[in-house]
Amino acid sequence: MPGGRITDEDIQKVRDASDIVAVFSERVPVKQRGRDFWCCCPFHNEKSPSCKIDPALQLWHCFGCGEGGDVFAFIMKAEDLSFPEAVHRLAERAHIDIVEVGGKPTAPASKKARLKDICKATAEFYHLQLMRLKSPEASAAREYLSGRNLGGKVPHDWNLGFAPGRGVLTRHLSSKGFKADEMVEANVCSRDSQGKLRDRFYNRIMFPINDVTGDCIAFGGRVVGKGEPKYLNSQETPLFHKSxxxxxxxxxxxxxxxxxxxxxxxxxxxxxxxxxxxxxxxxxxxxxxxxxxxxxxxxxxxxxxxxxxxxxxxxxxxxxxxxxxxxxxxxxxxxxxxxxxxxxxxxxxxxxxxxxxxxxxxxxxxxxxxxxxxxxxxxxDRRLAAHDLSSAEGRSAALASALSVLAPIKDSLLAKDYAIQIAGRTRAREEDVLEALSKLAPPVRYGEASAEEAAAQAPVPAQGPARRALSKTELNRLRLERELLSVLAQNPLIALAHADSLAQTKWHDPLHSAIASSILDTLMSDPAASAAAIVSNAAAVDGRAGRVLTAGGSSTETASPEEVARFLAEELAIGDAEDAIEELRCQLANESLKGTEEYDFLFQATTALQKELLEKRLAHKPVAHEGRL
Known part of the structure; x- marks a missing residue:
């Protein structure tokens, strides 16, 4: 597993080598419409394509479920990976070696590609043995599969094979140029007590194990006839983690x-x-x-x-x-x-x-x-059925056994509902059962993710308190903020020209404020940053940023991104000025300030802001943007 920090240079190298349309195409069918590509979203059930892939910006957005981001965000969601794991996954795909800073060394992409080549060659060899080898053991393997209705095209479709053992695979892989240490690391071969190389699998029907993209990474073997263990899987390797x-x-x-x-x-x-x-x-x-x-x-x-x-x-x-x-x-x-x-x-x-x-x-x-x-x-139901509910002793044992199932969720309303049902079926008082539920100790589980992994996999909490019902004016304001952030993130050169807007706008949503700061930070460190890098960096700050920055922002036939950004920045500046004037008016309404220097100052400031607001409104020109502005 990745353990150190991946350099920005390596991240960019992997991003440049990972065309987002090609990565999507490996998982779902995509169709080109104009400059963009569209597909049915792989993250929710839909019949009509609503997921847009922009090859120019290397970004994607689903208008059905709202998910979006760059190629790393797609891999993270598609394969349930953290950001470093997604970078490593795409690095392997592109055969790019990554050197992590301050972490444990990991198998380079070139090594993993080599191990996959060994697994592929092994699978092909085993399949050939199953289909062509004339031996009693191979015949028995074919008979077993046929008897389980796994004959005909099944061995071909699933690349099933037969491992004869006796060093046949070792010699075959050696003839193809693979080294002994590589075969051992791929776990298709092993060494005996004298250090001699031998086949790991012997007289077994072989089931190649593929990763989510279809590459062979390991094997499972079922013994032909009698023998132990009945099933034997590959051990853990740099490619294969059975959990x-x-x-x-x-x-x-x-x-x-x-x-x-x-x-x-x-x-x-x-x-x-x-x-x-x-x-x-x-x-x-x-x-x-x-x-x-x-x-x-x-x-x-x-x-x-x-x-x-x-x-x-x-x-x-x-x-x-x-x-x-x-x-x-x-x-x-x-x-x-x-x-x-x-x-x-x-x-x-x-x-x-x-x-x-x-x-x-x-x-x-x-x-x-x-x-x-x-x-x-x-x-x-299983716990209750295992006991005799016609006797007091049976009901008592059934109650304790069934109630223990609820221990991990004992504080939830669902657990209380089930506890009441258990009480009814075991003829116990609801109050007694609910009290027993509250006293259950949560189970101790072993082999779970580490604290760091758990933190990385935990959903990003919403910022701030629960939101109140918003007015139409406020909803429109938030929409305008999202639109500006989106168009700037997707057009870095325009974002540079509007750096003042990013810094000075009084963002009404804390998420939008965090995104604006992230965009500024990215552009300050790299004025030539790509749209994908901007979106990726913002998503690292807050996991919700990707869906915000990919939801809009593209140019249309009626308005250029420059025009859209200009209009949105002016709209938000006008809104900020209106808010400032309203705040000053509230202060002027304080009767205790009348006749004081502070009142005169506030009055003059209000007058100046009103004049500035009028100038902004007169200079503000509307723009047609997808019929929304």
């Missing part, structure tokens, strides 16, 4: 975005069976329970809900119990827009997803998914 990767996400992300739903299951074959059966929004964890990082990543692609699909057998039900560990405040109504709807459903008849799809249609599974229960209700 951050989901099998099949590269293929599922489009269906997730269009449906708004993500389905999480347990194994590779389950994911493939679901996709091949027409359910293409499914992914699987990789030898680990679902983590909060997984949930955040899925939440970026699936805006409606995440459904954990459990097998009906004992192992599936054990996984269901583990999932209850992820109940937290993000699942309550109090979380507002950041709420995560995590649901669960158990397949009937002790079937796993692959077995279910062999005898049921996609429509039948989608019906189950549609009626998946919220994880809270699912967990509570």
């Amino acid at each position: 951050q990767v989901l099998y099949g996400l590269d293929k599922a992300k489009v269906a997730m975005a269009s449906s708004g739903v993500a389905i999480v299951c347990e194994g590779y074959t389950d994911v493939i069976a679901l996709h091949e059966g027409g359910v293409r929004n499914a992914v699987a964890t990789l030898g680990t329970a679902l983590t909060m990082r997984h949930i955040r990543i899925l939440g970026r692609h699936a805006q409606k809900k995440i459904v954990y699909l459990f097998d009906g057998d004992a192992a599936g039900q054990k996984a269901a119990d583990r999932a209850l560990e992820f109940i937290d405040s993000s699942m309550t109504p109090e979380a507002g827009k950041t709420r995560i709807e995590l649901c669960a459903v158990t397949l009937p008849d002790n079937l796993d997803p692959a077995e279910y799809m062999a005898s049921h249609s996609a429509a039948e599974l989608e019906e189950l998914i549609e009626h998946a229960q919220p994880l809270l209700k699912y967990g509570i």
